[in-house]
Amino acid sequence: MDYDIAIIGGGIVGTATAMALSRYPNVSLAVLEAEHRLAAHQTGHNSGVIHSGLYYKPGSLKARNCTEGREAMYRFCQGHGIAHEQCGKVVVATREKEIPSLDELERRGRANGLQGMKRLSRQGLQDYEPHAAGIEGLFVPATGIVDYVQVTEKYAEIVQNSGGEIHTGTSVTGFKREPNGIILETNKGEVRCRNLIGCGGLQSDRIARMAGVDPKVRITPFRGEYYELIPERRHLVKNLIYPVPDPAFPFLGVHFTRLIRGGIEAGPNAVLAFQREGYTKSSFSLRDTSEILFYRAFWILAFKYWKTGFGEMFRSWNKGAFVRALQKLMPELRKEDIRPAGAGVRAQALEPSGSLVDDFRIIHAERMIHVLNAPSPAATASISIGETISHMAKRHFNL
Numbered sequence: 553m554d555y556d557i558a559i560i561g562g563g564i565v566g567t568a569t570a571m572a573l574s575r576y577p578n579v580s581l582a583v584l585e586a587e588h589r590l591a592a593h594q595t596g597h598n599s600g601v602i603h604s605g606l607y608y609k610p611g612s613l614k615a616r617n618c619t620e621g622r623e624a625m626y627r628f629c630q631g632h633g634i635a636h637e638q639c640g641k642v643v644v645a646t647r648e649k650e651i652p653s654l655d656e657l658e659r660r661g662r663a664n665g666l667q668g669m670k671r672l673s674r675q676g677l678q679d680y681e682p683h684a685a686g687i688e689g690l691f692v693p694a695t696g697i698v699d700y701v702q703v704t705e706k707y708a709e710i711v712q713n714s715g716g717e718i719h720t721g722t723s724v725t726g727f728k729r730e731p732n733g734i735i736l737e738t739n740k741g742e743v744r745c746r747n748l749i750g751c752g753g754l755q756s757d758r759i760a761r762m763a764g765v766d767p768k769v770r771i772t773p774f775r776g777e778y779y780e781l782i783p784e785r786r787h788l789v790k791n792l793i794y795p796v797p798d799p800a801f802p803f804l805g806v807h808f809t810r811l812i813r814g815g816i817e818a819g820p821n822a823v824l825a826f827q828r829e830g831y832t833k834s835s836f837s838l839r840d841t842s843e844i845l846f847y848r849a850f851w852i853l854a855f856k857y858w859k860t861g862f863g864e865m866f867r868s869w870n871k872g873a874f875v876r877a878l879q880k881l882m883p884e885l886r887k888e889d890i891r892p893a894g895a896g897v898r899a900q901a902l903e904p905s906g907s908l909v910d911d912f913r914i915i916h917a918e919r920m921i922h923v924l925n926a927p928s929p930a931a932t933a934s935i936s937i938g939e940t941i942s943h944m945a946k947r948h949f950n951l
Contacts, residue, residue: 554580554744554745555580555581555582555717555743555744555745555746556579556580556581556745556746556747556949556951557573557579557580557581557582557745557746557747557748557749557945557949558581558582558584558734558736558743558745558747558748558749559573559581559582559583559584559748559749559750559751560584560724560736560748560749560750560751560752560759561583561584561585561750561751561752561753561755561756561759561923562583562584562585562587562590562591562592562704562708562718562720563590563591563592563593563594563595563704563751563753564591564595564700564703564704564707564930564931564934565751565753565923565926565930565934565937565938566583566585566749566751566752567583567590567704567707567708567711567718568707568934568935568937568938569749569751569937569938569941569942570583570707570708570711570716570718570938571707571710571711571935571938572935572938572939572941572942573716573938573941573942573945573951574710574711574714574715574716575714575942576942576946576951579951580715580716581711581716581717582716582717582718582719582743582745583708583711583716583717583718583719584719584722584724584736584738584743585718585719585720585721585722586721586722586723586724587720587721588720588721589720590701590704590705590708590718590720591700591701591704591705593753593754593829593897594753594754594896594897594898594899594927594930594931595700595701595704595931596700596701596704597831597894597895597896597897598700598896598928598931599778599809599811599817599820600697600698600699600700600809600811600812601695601696601697601792601809601932602622602625602626602636602638602695602696602697602698602932603618603622603695603928603929603932603933604618604619604622604641604661604666604692604694604695605618605619605622605661605664605665605666605694605929606643606657606660606661606664606666606692606695607657607660607797607804608660608664608929609660609910609911610660610663610664612910612911612912613911613912613913613914613940614910614911614912614929614933615660615664616936617912617929617933617936617937617940618664618929618932618933618936619664619665619666620933620936621929621932621933621934621935621936621937622694622696622932622933624935624936625698625703625932625934625935626638626696628703628706628935629698629703632706634698634699634702634703634706635698635699635702635812636696636697636698636812637696637697637698637812638693638694638695638696639695639696639697639791639792639810640680640691640692640693640694640695640696640791640792641691641692641695641791641792641793641794642672642677642680642681642684642689642690642691642692642791642792642793642794643657643689643690643692643794643795643796644677644681644684644685644686644688644689644793644794644795644796644881645686645687645688645689645796646685646686646687646795646796646880646881647687648687650796651687651688653796653797654688654689654690654796657690657796658671658690661690661692666692666694667693667694668693668694669690669691669692669693670690670691670693671688671689671690672688672689672690672691673688674686674687674688676689676691677689680790680791681789681790681791681793682790683788683789683882683884684793684881684882685880685881685882685883686881695792697792697809697810697811697812698812699812699813700931703931703934707934719740721739721740722738722739722740722743723738723739724736724737724738724743724759724762725737725738725739726762727762727763727764729764730744732746733745733746733747733919734746734747734748734763734919734920736748746919746949747919747920747921747945747949748763748919748920748921749920749921749922749923749941749945750763750920750921750922750923751923751926752923753899753926754771754773754828754829754897754899755771755828756771756899756901756922756923756924756925756926757769757770757771757901757924758771759922760915760922760924763917763920763922764917765915765917765920765922767901767915767922767924768903768904769901769902769903769904769909769913769924769925770843770847770849770901770902771828771899771900771901771902772824772844772847772850772853772900772901772902773824773825773827773828773830773840773897773898773899773900774822774823774824774825774897774898774900775822775823775824775825775830775831775835775895775896775897775898776819776820776821776822776823776895776896776897776898777819777820777821777823777868777892777895778817778818778819778820778892778893778894778895778896779817779818779819779871779874779890779891779892779893780815780816780817780818780890780891780892780893781808781815781816781818781889781890782888782889782890782891783815785885785889785890786815786816788808788816788882788884788885788889789808789810789816789882790810791810792807792808792809792810793807793808793881793882794807795807795880795881798860804928805877806818806819806820806821806867806874806877806878806881807819807881808878808881808882817893818878818890819874819893820895820896821864821867821868821874821877822864822898823861823864823865823868824844824861824865825840825897826840826841826844827840827841828840828897828899829897830897831894831895831896831897832895833868833869847902848904848906849902849903849904849905849906850902850906851906852905852906853902853906853907853908856906871887871890872887874890875887875890878890898927898928899925899926899927900925900927901913901924901925909924909925911925912925912926912930912933912937913925913926914926914937914940914941914944916944916948919949921941921944921945921948923937923941
């Protein structure tokens, strides 16, 4: 098989990139996905929030791609008949010391072009979420919900209708250069391509290294575990209720999310995962765990935030602790009101310095582009990210 461009990774970023590239005439392309279905990992294990762009530093790739991608996502879903809803959310401050952070969120939201935000008093908060508790809040109308698996499948359909190919169950195991391109060794034989784009998510750093590129970061997986409200208590949440996040972390804290397919999720926490695609507490990979434990940067991070890490782990094993975290937003919630639901694993890039990579990170090398850090809000921003990568490809691949 010979292609102008091969894309490794069939999640929402890989298929969005393929969709953007499929508009170039006479460019043959293929998406290679190791699993037997698309959106099998990060894309298929999130809660389906269309993020507004509230949290991200103005001018950053996250901010720019999220705000542009959000509107593109709404247009795409409307144009292709994909169920979605722009329902809005409230961010709730439960303590006085959170008010400055809420002020900063509002400032960032306005800097990122969010329209219609409303600062809420204690009573105003009750008008939007009668069962939420807080001293102040922020209503963000641009937030919505969708099923990102359906979105990914529609992206793939558009790619195929444009002549592109989608190969599931195709795992890339080796890499060789040749004078006019690249040979990828897969479990289904060799794939030749002139150019390569890595969108491997949880395996993105390994894909780059296999291709001879030093990513200068290492993926450190964090598992987020969810509960769901039992049907009799779903009335407690109208739409989405978020806490004011800890500015030191790229995680948003446990929150309540109404799902487009029905039901209310509560969570997630953020615990170190001992397997990159490990969705249960018992999931373990010797290779993945060894890479974490022998990476000096992890220990720098762990030493700095050990108290937070132990708190997350305790919540993972103790339902009562998880409920207490949720009760900060909703005091009337009871332990029997929630039951275990799914989990996801976030591909978080970690710098050698021990710093978590906060922004999206996309690099290029000879005949290659690698997406090395694209966790949330990558699904929201996927159309915009795909366009960004396609412009990079046009420049660097001479399309």
